[in-house]
Amino acid sequence: MNDIKSLSHSKWRCKYHIVFAPKYRRLEVYGKLKADIGVILRKLCEQKNVEILEAQACLDHIHMLVEIPPSLSVSQFVGFLKGKSSLMIFDRHANLKYKYGNRHFWCRGYYVDTVGRNEGVIKEYIKNQLQEDIMADQISLKEYIDPFIGAKQK
Numbered sequence: 287m288n289d290i291k292s293l294s295h296s297k298w299r300c301k302y303h304i305v306f307a308p309k310y311r312r313l314e315v316y317g318k319l320k321a322d323i324g325v326i327l328r329k330l331c332e333q334k335n336v337e338i339l340e341a342q343a344c345l346d347h348i349h350m351l352v353e354i355p356p357s358l359s360v361s362q363f364v365g366f367l368k369g370k371s372s373l374m375i376f377d378r379h380a381n382l383k384y385k386y387g388n389r390h391f392w393c394r395g396y397y398v399d400t401v402g403r404n405e406g407v408i409k410e411y412i413k414n415q416l417q418e419d420i421m422a423d424q425i426s427l428k429e430y431i432d433p434f435i436g437a438k439q440k
Contacts (some may be wrong), residue, residue, distance in 0.1 A: 291353075298356045301339065301401035303408050304364060307347040307393045319379060323348070326374045329422060330367050340409045344419050349412045350403065360398050368392040 290299050320343050329337050331352065339352040354363050372391040376383060382391070401408055 291355075293355070293357070296356065296434070299353075300356055301351065301353050302360055303401060303412075304350045304360075304396060305347055305398075306368060306396040307363070309390055309393055311346045313345045319375075323371070323375065326371045326378075327367065330370050330374075334363060334370045335365065336363060338340070341387060342412045342415050344416055349415055350379055351405075351408055351412055364396050364398070368396070397405060398399045 290297050292298070323343060324341070327341070327350070328338060329350070335355055336358070337353040338350060339351075339353060354360060368391075375391050380440075401425045
């Protein structure tokens with residue numbers, strides 16, 4: 287109960303799990319760009335008084351567990367976050383404009399879920415998401431047997 291915040295006339299605990307991806311699910315979130323995206327997202331969250339409880343930048347999507355004040359709707363926050371971060375990313379990395387054009391870095395949609403009492407489980411899920419993605423990629427790299435010739439594909 288100690289994680290309940292208060293405003294002048296209300297008490298609140300509004301935690302959300304948000305997932306969004308770069309346009310066309312391009313594998314852009316890595317290396318220097320990954321570090322810059324992290325800095326940009328933290329800076330924008332501070333501007334809106336949104337606390338990041340857990341976050342993970344995977345190769346083709348971003349997971350965030352955030353606490354959004356009730357004075358700000360989730361859609362307003364995600365719109366602000368994706369819109370401003372897109373502009374800031376293109377300012378820092380001008381070479382991306384050839385791939386994306388019109389300064390649209392993120393996909394139009396996003397996934398959001400309320401946390402409720404499952405905060406610990408969701409934090410663990412976000413922490414382990416990168417390893418799970420790597421494991422899923424390794425599973426898909428197995429050698430397949432061609433059904434027509436009965437031998438492994440080359």
